[in-house]
Amino acid sequence: MCAETPDYKATLNLPETDFPMRAGLPKREPEWLSRWEKIGIYDRLRDKAADGSRQPFTLHDGPPYANGHLHIGHALNKILKDMVVRSQQMMGRDARYIPGWDCHGLPIEWKIEEQYRKKGRNKDEVDVIDFRQECRKFAEGWIDVQRKEFKRLGITGTWERPYLTMDFHAEAVIAGEFQKFLMNGALYQGSKPVMWSPVEKTALAEAEVEYHDHKSHTIWVPFEIVSGGDDLGAARVVIWTTTPWTIPSNKAVAYGPGIAYGLYEVTGTPDESWVQVGDRYVLADALAEQVLTQARLEAGQWSRVRNVAGTELSQLTLAHPFRGQDWAEGFWDYDVPMIDGDHVTDDAGTGFVHTAPSHGQEDYECFVARNWLDRMTHNVGEESEFLPHVPLFAGLRVFDHKGKEGKANAAVIEKLVAANGLIARGRMTHSYPHSWRSKAPVIYRNTPQWFAAIDREIGGDDTYGKTIRQRALTSIDELVTWTPQTGRNRLYSMIEARPDWVLSRQRAWGVPLTCFTKKGALPTDPDFLLRDEAVNARILEAFETEGADAWYKDGAKARFLGTDYDPEEWEQVFDILDVWFDSGSTHAFVLRDREDGSEDGLADLYLEGTDQHRGWFHSSMLQSCGTRGRAPYRGVLTHGFTLDEKGNKMSKSLGNTVSPEDVTKQYGADILRLWVAQADYTADLRIGPEILKGVADSYRRLRNTLRFILGNLPAEVPQVDPSDMPELERWVLHRLAELDETVRKGYAAYDFQGVFQAVFTFATVDLSSVYFDIRKDALYCDGPDSPRRRSAEAVLDLLFHRLVTWLAPVLVFTMEDVWLDRFPGEDSSVHLQDMPDTPQSWRDEALAAKWAQIRKVRRVVTAALEVQRRDKTIGASLEAAPVVHVADTDLAAALASVDFADICITSDLIVSTDPAPEHAFTLPETEGVAVVFAKAEGAKCQRCWKVLPDVGTHGHDAVCGRCDDALS
Incomplete structure (x- = not known):
């Protein structure tokens, strides 16, 4: 070898690229966003499909609410949507995405009211149109904020032309969709118990309610038997409830037909008890001991007298606990019947259910089944206060304006004690419905509301059924693909069991129920509702140009009724529509009406979190089935919620939240997107600092x-x-x-x-x-x-x-x-490309099977050399020339057919079918393969670093034959 070996590094074809090792995403991502906006990527993709060669794909955006910064759940949802849209586009579809926002409703109205309260203003004294304009302005501000935050995540779509439920056209369409319910017979006004927020003073839908622990009073109340109980010896029937405030509205007591009941007599009593020796009570056998113990009786202080059959109970008439009281003014001096009810169980309580049909869904249904709706009470007002006609309790509230317990429960309990109407009391913590906006507890309250009947046969396309429920259930099974499939089961069971849809809200910011009722007519009268297409058309025409504010302008009633009707004979309805009706109608003004919507007005996919089975998936299904006879979507994808690294729910108070903005500032949006792609979105997803480091x-x-x-x-x-x-x-x-x-x-x-x-x-x-x-x-x-x-x-x-x-x-x-590193250019972008076709002729299963075996043997060789490297016997694998013993002759032949030394990155290698010596290296998972280490013979090529015998024997100094040829 020459004294001075030439430097051959410059002769190598070493990698050259300006593509940086460090991504620098937080700084560079905004530059790409600006670039995409400049070259109009989204619009150019639409132009690409203008010739009709690409099949459309429409993901319909479930509108987020325009009232705050984005949280990590928003990011998860929008990133999933974006990955759907982009992947469909790159697989050859014309994938469209129109982002949208929910703009009406209580959360925004509540924010404006909060501002008023801070300034000492009363909302009710503000002109309703001025108030609505303030709500509109508030929503517009947050839309701009959220749009910027969504775009920062790399979400593509028509950001400069989104859909808004408060756009004039949208408000007109929502009103038009409501009018379809009016005209096809689904709409009715009813008086039934609905979930009511005393704080927000409005009815709530199930989707607007969440459940939290709440401490309630528990009371055991005996009802005296006034007839039909001669054989029971002055016995009393005991109920148990966690809502003492509903006792003044009691109208019946329900028993379970399949429950075993008994007559129990008190035989001894301690001093501190509301029961006395000789008192008799009818109780479910499974609960009697628990009830009597709660009444402070000890074992042996009662006896079971006899069985009490359901047929005997059905003959009883009871007295209200306040019957005959001097202060009650005769208000409760009515008979209380006993009724059978399948909802009654002996799992808890007494085996009897206090029934106040104005304050419970099952109670109400029992009365509907008996046609007893004339017995409904109207004792509680919109602030959960007892109304003036209720003796003694008038003005007392169940919950105050902040959602704290009012005086109603305590007052009722006090009067029960005075009337000898209590045998026990206590407190219990249980899951209780709260408004998800104010976080305050709600009540069930009987109020006149507007409903969509889901079991009434209605007009329109009846291909999938004649009622909304039939159409929805048929759509779920026949028209929709569910990802994951469990989503089908959730929505099906919810719609199968749900009551009629409460459409009305007692608020101001939203689309009004654009209908009129005849003065003096009853809701059951055929002419109670005005059904006139000309009136409807005038309303919609005004909404298109003026928005829903037109409903509240002076002279609106006369304007819409026209010359055909006397305004003095008709009442204008001022309730607003449930915001879920707004969002449930989006398919009409987005998919149907926009030129970039959907050709058939249906979405290929709705994609939201699991909570939307009772929210947007649900309301969209009901709304569309009521107006067009089927589901508005062909596919539904559901994702889980976001949790912290330990699997806990995120909470600002716990300090375990992860902000999308913080992640993009530290890592870049692509890391957030990669977190989404790596996770199983069908379950809840965890995120936190350590998880992001791994991503x-x-x-x-x-x-x-x-x-x-x-x-x-x-x-x-x-x-x-x-x-x-x-x-x-x-x-x-x-x-x-x-x-x-x-x-x-x-x-x-x-x-x-x-x-x-x-x-x-x-x-x-x-x-x-x-x-x-x-x-x-x-x-x-x-x-x-x-x-x-x-x-x-x-x-x-x-x-x-x-x-x-x-x-x-x-x-x-x-x-x-x-x-762009490879294809720079002003108009160049990977997002204008499709995934290239890959010839299936490239598939070669036999070759793949062969190379799977070769790679298994390679792993044994690599592991054997790693031992030598660890022991400092060699510095690099090219210093080795191992002997590989292979028991399988076919495998040995396969290894011999390729340059196995090259594959193992050694300078030489021998494949042998001879038995391996005992000291040979093996891996337990690869039988029949053993490696004996040997050093490569020869000198190190100064160009490729292989150790070969021919190094230095060619025209160029210190190189092997292969490198000498390359240099020549």
Whole structure:
């Protein structure tokens, strides 16, 4: 060897790329956003489909509420939607996405009222149109804030032309959809118990209620038998309730037909008790001991007299506990019947249910079944106060204006004690409904409300049923694909059991119920509601140009009724529609009415969290079934909630929240998107600092794989027929063909986790750890005309186009970075590309099976060399020339058919079918393969670093024959 060895580094084809190792996403992502806006990516994709060659795909956006900064749940939802839209687009569809906002309703109205209260203003003294304008302005401000925050996450869509439920056209359509319920017979006014917020003074839908622990009074109240109980010896029937304030509205006591009841007599009593020796009570046998113990009796202080049959109970008439009291003014001197009810159980209480049909759904249904609606009470007002006609309790509230307990319960209990109407009392903590806005407890209260009847036969398309419920249940099973399938079960069971839809709210900010009622007529009268298409048309025409404020302007009634009706004979309804009716109607003014909506007015996908089974999925289904006879969507995808790293619910008070803004500032939006892609969204998702660190590590590994491809791609990519490529390259092509199918099927099924894991494993294991590791030598050291190097470069190009487009729906910024590094240009963007077609002819199952075996043997060799490297016997695998003993002759032949030394990155390697010596290295999971280490013989090539016998015997100093040819 010469005294001075030439420096051959400059002769190598080492990777060259400006693609940075560090992504710098927080700083660079906003630059890409500006670029996309400048070149109009979304509009250019729509132009691409203008010739009708691409099948449309419409994901209809469930509108977030315009009243606050985004939380991590918003980010999860919008990123999932974006991955759906982008993946569908890149698979050849015309994927449209129109973001929207829910703008009406109580949360915004509540915020404006809070501002008023701070200034000492009374909302009721403000002109309603002025108040509504303030609500509109508030919503507009938050829409601008949220739009900016959503765009920062890389979400594509028509951001400059979103849909808003408060747009004039939207308000007109919502009113028009309501009028369809009016005209087809679904709408009616009824008086029934609804969930009512005393704080917000409005009815609430189930979707507006959440359940929290609440401490309630518990009372055991005996009802005296006034007739039919001669054989019971002055016994009393005992009920138990957690709502003492409903006792003044009691109208019946229910028993269970299948429950075993008994007559119990008190035989002894301690001093401190409301029961006396000789008292007789009818109780469910399963609960008698518990009740009597609660009344402070001890074992042996009561006896069971006899059975009491259901037929006997049905003959009883009871007295209200306040009957005959001097202060009661005769208000409660009515008979209380006993009725049978399937809802009565002996799991808790007494086996009897106090029935106040104005304050309970099951109580109400019992009265409906008996046609006793004339017995309903109207004792409680909108602030949960007893109304003036109720003796003694008038003005007392169940809950005060802050949601704290009022004086009503205590006053009722006090009077029960005075009337000998209590045998026990206590307190219990249980799950209780609260308004999700004010967080205050709600009550069931009988009020006149407007309902959509879901079991009434109505007009319209009856292909899927004649009632809203029938149409909805049929749609769920016949028309909709559910992801995951459990979503079907949840919505089906909810709609199967739900009551009629309460459409009305007693508020100001929203779309009014655009209808008129005849003065003096009853809701059951056929002419109670005005049904006139000309009147409806005048209303909608005004809403289109003036918005729903037109309903509140002076002279509106006369304007809309026209000359055909006398305004003095009609009442204008001023309740507003449930905001779920607003959002449930979005399919009409977005999918149906917009030119970029949906050709058939239906969405390919609705995508929201699991809470929307009782929210948007639910209301959209009911609304559409009422107006068009079927579901408004063909597919529904449901995701879970976001939790902290320990699986706890996020809470500002606990300090465990994760803000999307904080993540993008620290890591970049692509890391947040990658977190979504790596997680199983069908369950609840955890996020926190340690989880994000792990996501960032995965990102770096993937980025390094892409950087290697960019660094080794030549300016002119060789065109090599796959049949002329070495087996290793053909194995990579086989894997690409496999993955193409996996990716497309995964994206079609919205399995983002499956897609990403498959691509990530391929990129970091099959490529980085195997293919790139093996082919670095050929790419760096082979001559430019080497078939092996040319094949590798051709494969790198094929890898580039597939990996970048496969990953673009997930890592929108990074894949743009990768694309522009190779294809710079003012109008260039990966997001204008489709996933390239991948020939299935590349698949070669026999070759794949062969290389699976080769890779198993390679792992044994690599592990054996790692031991030598750890022991400092060698510094690099190229210093080795191991002997590989293979028991299977077919496997040995397969290894002999390839350059196995090259594959193992050794300078030489011998494959032997001789029995392996005892000291040979083995891996327990790979039987029949053993490795005996040996050092490579010869000198180290100063260009490729292989240790070979021919080094120094060629024209160039200190190089091997292969490198000498490359240098020549």
